[in-house]
Amino acid sequence: xxxxxxxxxxxxxxxxxxxxxxxxxxxxxxxxxxxxxxxxxxxxxxxxxxxxxxxxxxxxxxxxxxxxxxxxxxxxxxxxxxxxxxxxxxxxxxxxxxxxxxxxxxxxxxxxxxxxxxxxxxxxxxxxxxxxxxxxxxxxxxxxxxxxx
Numbered sequence: 001x002x003x004x005x006x007x008x009x010x011x012x013x014x015x016x017x018x019x020x021x022x023x024x025x026x027x028x029x030x031x032x033x034x035x036x037x038x039x040x041x042x043x044x045x046x047x048x049x050x051x052x053x054x055x056x057x058x059x060x061x062x063x064x065x066x067x068x069x070x071x072x073x074x075x076x077x078x079x080x081x082x083x084x085x086x087x088x089x090x091x092x093x094x095x096x097x098x099x100x101x102x103x104x105x106x107x108x109x110x111x112x113x114x115x116x117x118x119x120x121x122x123x124x125x126x127x128x129x130x131x132x133x134x135x136x137x138x139x140x141x142x143x144x145x146x147x148x149x
Contacts, residue, residue: 001026001113001121006065007036008122010055010089011115014040017054018047019091022115025106035086037106041097045077051091052080059084 007024014022019040028035042048052074059066059082070083079096082089090102097103103112113121 003118007038007087010038011118013055013058014051015115017051019051023103024113024118026111027106030108034088038089039103040091041094042091045093048080048091048093049077055082055089
């Protein structure tokens, strides 16, 4: 599964700040208001605020990539949502995440991906691409040697 760069970037930022249980729900086949949902957990309300502040700062710094956004829930900070057009980022406390079970609601036959799996897929894709590049270079070298004869 290939994800848009902004989905991967947000996941990496959350991971960088030690968010827990980061998953991406690909909802492109569902009739939702967004194509992707990122879900992450903070240990407590101060951690959720810290994660939210960090994500908001990065969104503002990279406005050309992320564009306009809306943030909701910061006052209570047990569940903060960022609306980035076709991407929603949900940052919960553990209790809120368990209570609302959004991941179960959005799960439709294998459309939920952990950050570990996403990173593994990216690395595997890069390896395959590098193999293809190396194979192409080898073919060109062989042709070049044959051409000289």
